[in-house]
Amino acid sequence: MGGFFCINMISVVAQTPTLTLDFTKPGATVSPMLYGLMTEEINHSYDGGLYPELIRNRIFKDNKNNPEAWTLVRNDSASKASIKLIAAAQENVPFDERRHAINGALTTCLRLTVEKPGGRIGIANEGYWGIPVKPSTTYNASFYMKGSGSFQPPRRQGQTPPANPALVIADSTAGPITVSIESNDGKTVYASGTINLVKSIYWKKYEVTLTTAADVKPTADARFVISTNRTGLYYFNLVSLFPPTYNNRPNGNRPDLIKMMADMKPKFLRFPGGNYLEGPLITDAFPWKTTLGPLENRPGHKGSWGYRASDGMGLLEFLLWCEDINAEPLLGVYAGYSLDGDHIDAGPLLKPYVDDALDEIEYIIGDVNTYWGAKRVADGHPAPFKLTYVEIGNEDWFDRSNSYDGRFNQFRTAIEAKYPHLKCISTIADAQYPNQKVTTGKKPEILDEHYYRDAWAMWENANQYDKYDRNGPKIFVGEWATREGAPTTNLNAALGDAAWMTGMERNSDHIIMSCYAPLFVNVNTATATAPKAWQWDSDLIGYNALSSYGSPAYYVQKLFGNLLGDKIVPVTSENIPTQPRPLTRRDSTNGIKTAPLVPTVFYSATQDEKYGMIYLKLVNTTAKKQPVNININGIAKILPAAEMYVIKGNKPEDTNSITEPEKIVPVKSTIKGVAAKFKRTLDAYSVSIIQLQAVK
Numbered sequence: 001m002g003g004f005f006c007i008n009m010i011s012v013v014a015q016t017p018t019l020t021l022d023f024t025k026p027g028a029t030v031s032p033m034l035y036g037l038m039t040e041e042i043n044h045s046y047d048g049g050l051y052p053e054l055i056r057n058r059i060f061k062d063n064k065n066n067p068e069a070w071t072l073v074r075n076d077s078a079s080k081a082s083i084k085l086i087a088a089a090q091e092n093v094p095f096d097e098r099r100h101a102i103n104g105a106l107t108t109c110l111r112l113t114v115e116k117p118g119g120r121i122g123i124a125n126e127g128y129w130g131i132p133v134k135p136s137t138t139y140n141a142s143f144y145m146k147g148s149g150s151f152q153p154p155r156r157q158g159q160t161p162p163a164n165p166a167l168v169i170a171d172s173t174a175g176p177i178t179v180s181i182e183s184n185d186g187k188t189v190y191a192s193g194t195i196n197l198v199k200s201i202y203w204k205k206y207e208v209t210l211t212t213a214a215d216v217k218p219t220a221d222a223r224f225v226i227s228t229n230r231t232g233l234y235y236f237n238l239v240s241l242f243p244p245t246y247n248n249r250p251n252g253n254r255p256d257l258i259k260m261m262a263d264m265k266p267k268f269l270r271f272p273g274g275n276y277l278e279g280p281l282i283t284d285a286f287p288w289k290t291t292l293g294p295l296e297n298r299p300g301h302k303g304s305w306g307y308r309a310s311d312g313m314g315l316l317e318f319l320l321w322c323e324d325i326n327a328e329p330l331l332g333v334y335a336g337y338s339l340d341g342d343h344i345d346a347g348p349l350l351k352p353y354v355d356d357a358l359d360e361i362e363y364i365i366g367d368v369n370t371y372w373g374a375k376r377v378a379d380g381h382p383a384p385f386k387l388t389y390v391e392i393g394n395e396d397w398f399d400r401s402n403s404y405d406g407r408f409n410q411f412r413t414a415i416e417a418k419y420p421h422l423k424c425i426s427t428i429a430d431a432q433y434p435n436q437k438v439t440t441g442k443k444p445e446i447l448d449e450h451y452y453r454d455a456w457a458m459w460e461n462a463n464q465y466d467k468y469d470r471n472g473p474k475i476f477v478g479e480w481a482t483r484e485g486a487p488t489t490n491l492n493a494a495l496g497d498a499a500w501m502t503g504m505e506r507n508s509d510h511i512i513m514s515c516y517a518p519l520f521v522n523v524n525t526a527t528a529t530a531p532k533a534w535q536w537d538s539d540l541i542g543y544n545a546l547s548s549y550g551s552p553a554y555y556v557q558k559l560f561g562n563l564l565g566d567k568i569v570p571v572t573s574e575n576i577p578t579q580p581r582p583l584t585r586r587d588s589t590n591g592i593k594t595a596p597l598v599p600t601v602f603y604s605a606t607q608d609e610k611y612g613m614i615y616l617k618l619v620n621t622t623a624k625k626q627p628v629n630i631n632i633n634g635i636a637k638i639l640p641a642a643e644m645y646v647i648k649g650n651k652p653e654d655t656n657s658i659t660e661p662e663k664i665v666p667v668k669s670t671i672k673g674v675a676a677k678f679k680r681t682l683d684a685y686s687v688s689i690i691q692l693q694a695v696k
């Protein structure tokens, strides 16, 4: 018998909650794809995150007005030098300055003009909130460069002479140039190398490796510098500095972040977004074709979160990322609706977009005899990737024109005709947007639902899937999160997430896939030269240039993904305690005046049939310890000792951060006295997973 508590001024005796795991009835099958990951370029997830290129604005297109992230290095005030963006397509620049494109992608370059050296002169890049310096580390530096000296701008007949007369500078660009990683004040050089520039007015690629010493102290207070002491006009493009990558793959991924994801054992990766798939305008949709091949061919694109994407993380890199973490790709294809609200009508106008999606799928799974399959082979991946799920668009409920019905059907019909094994996901869920759902054509097999809620709403709705009609379409919870805490979420959010996940897990015969969003956040705040790194509060994994950490919710998801059986164990409950949730503005709009009661204990159980392992997940959302009776029916014998993992904290606001990365992590212990009936007391503010062993 528990203590007393008071609801609405009526004192009642709190009975100890009892959970009965019933093995007498066959449980439904847990979806083998239940837990996955969702990603997009937001919060500097790729540039400044997983994609480890260290040079920010490497092709000088981030800002057409100034060379963002680049500065002039000039040690002697008597020297005369400057840097300037030269955009091939810019109007109002002298004719000669329009001729500096390397190709159609690399159309803007940076010119370093050295009229009088007086010591070293160079260009410096600040990186993504610093350049990470780590001991015994080799970085690959490269850039395109061409040099010249004074010039007389050639003019076409009738063209007015440029305002500035010709520069008169000796072309001394040929010779040694220094490439270094150094402190921001230039006083400490962490690694440096020399490149011998040849005399050339044509673009040439240069490469050098830079290695730090074993005793260097890790720091991100560093910059990348290319410097000279000779006069001339130095033109630069595609300046790159790559640290070691996961499995040393060229253009590969940041190792610590891959490890964190792989540790979660995700079954799929939903990419490329999210809003990032759609783009602000129809012309800004994820341009997968120009994200393929050599970096020289990638112009980058606008992105959806206020900064330009380098597209170093292109379609092939997404697919290789899936391989890195042993997950299946879940491809979102652009479906003709963008964030400004414009859409393309179903019918002939939409056909090119449908064809584009078919091309994209062909790149992923087509064989060598197909046009796009052959491109993938040429890009170094002969084997087709595995692909089962294709999502048509993203959050098309925002499309107030209700055009999704026609657009979805046109995409689905074409995709299924060519690839009958593929399953198309509708982005409009019946439960969330009943008035906008797809009604014509075949009923969608899978619907994507999105939920961003606070912890109260998660607790209140954690049982929503218990009531879903099993004859309806399967559910993919393609974005969800408890949004409390920033930049990464806190313990209370983890308690909301865990409760929500017990609901998905209990119903994982019907909720076949789920993925939290957003996954990543660069946690840097604004500096004098760079803006705050993130646009979306409440993210799962945080990092800066040097290190990374998981939020409490990360550890909840990692445990839930790792400790999951293949059969759902039916569980009945009695005396689940409740608490009143605060009234909200929506309550008042809906005329609700009495605080609804929400449970404080949440649970789910699954069993690994082959090994007899039972995973019992328990959540206590309150400040009080919570005893729970556990009954196990229908199992002949259970081992008396069980392993238990607990994630907990002292208060809901407790959190992990870049400076305190492991404040809240799972603690593993062995508990004794497990039997057909036993009692556990759950810690305050805790998520517990008990791994029981049935003896066959």
Ligand code: AHR
Pocket (backbone or CB within 6 Å): 040, 042, 273, 274, 275, 276, 394, 395, 479, 517, 518, 536
């Ligand atoms: O996860 C952040 C954004 O939330 C996604 O880009 C979008 O799909 C949703 O609205």
